[in-house]
Amino acid sequence: MVKRKCPACGSTDTVKLLYGMPNQEAYRDEQRREIVLGGCCISPNSPNRACKNCGQRFGGNNSELKNMCSFDFYVGGYFGTSYHVYIDGRREKKWLRYGQTSNGYNLLDLKNEIPSEYYAMEDVVLTEKELSNEQWYNLIDEIAACEVEYWNNNYFNSTILDGTQWHIEIGLPEGHEIYKSGSNEYPPAWKKFIEVLKKYVDERIG
Incomplete structure (x- = not known):
């Protein structure tokens, strides 16, 4: 699967942002740095990807x-x-x-x-x-x-x-x-x- 490039630094080392109450599997995935937990609050403008290189969060369905x-x-x-x-x-x-x-x-x-x-x-x-x-x-x-x-x-x-x-x-x-x-x-x-x-x-x- 081709990963999305970070618009801030250009790195392709990006992962999915997961919102909501995480379960045990989600915690394990976070520890393995396979996802980033985004918290419980989500809006139409919330980003859906995170860069492991620079920490930038980006993406989503709507742009400001x-x-x-x-x-x-x-x-x-x-x-x-x-x-x-x-x-x-x-x-x-x-x-x-x-x-x-x-x-x-x-x-x-x-x-x-x-x-x-x-x-x-x-x-x-x-x-x-x-x-x-x-x-x-x-x-x-x-x-x-x-x-x-x-x-x-x-x-x-x-x-x-x-x-x-x-x-x-x-x-x-x-x-x-x-x-x-x-x-x-x-x-x-x-x-x-x-x-x-x-x-x-x-x-x-x-």
């Missing part, structure tokens, strides 16, 4: 990302080019804003109205396009397929100074959010995630 309200993405660094993407899915018209900056200028805020002077800056590229509702919901599905919610909160490579940093901020209902970030290190599904963005942004990212 299905309720995504906004999306904010950045990747870049002090040297080279930086890329920014922002979408406010709470509005009737869902505008995707894209920004590309160079020479270390990486503090571009696309959440608010873009100042007109930004468009005149030589080192700043700005585009804006409207996503249809179908495109917005397809984007949500494809980001959810990357299992972003189960990535580690932070990926950090201490052997590299400066380099490339990134963050993803996903707004959820009632003020909740999913925030992931990294410095010169990335989750296993990073390339897949970037390809999803390129498909909808239709611009260079990284």
Whole structure:
């Protein structure tokens, strides 16, 4: 049987999460590290797999990302080019804003109205396009397929100074959010995630 890969670390050393009151057989399976006991409380969003390598719990029938309200993405660094993407899915018209900056200028805020002077800056590229509702919901599905919610909160490579940093901020209902970030290190599904963005942004990212 092919085991599911952990979305946080990429390990295939993953096992089933068992919920409810365990019997003696379940306790034995846990001691043999063939399962992980998940406790008595279960919800539609409860994960169903656990990684024996990093401890991450993941999977399940429903993804929090299905309720995504906004999306904010950045990747870049002090040297080279930086890329920014922002979408406010709470509005009737869902505008995707894209920004590309160079020479270390990486503090571009696309959440608010873009100042007109930004468009005149030589080192700043700005585009804006409207996503249809179908495109917005397809984007949500494809980001959810990357299992972003189960990535580690932070990926950090201490052997590299400066380099490339990134963050993803996903707004959820009632003020909740999913925030992931990294410095010169990335989750296993990073390339897949970037390809999803390129498909909808239709611009260079990284």
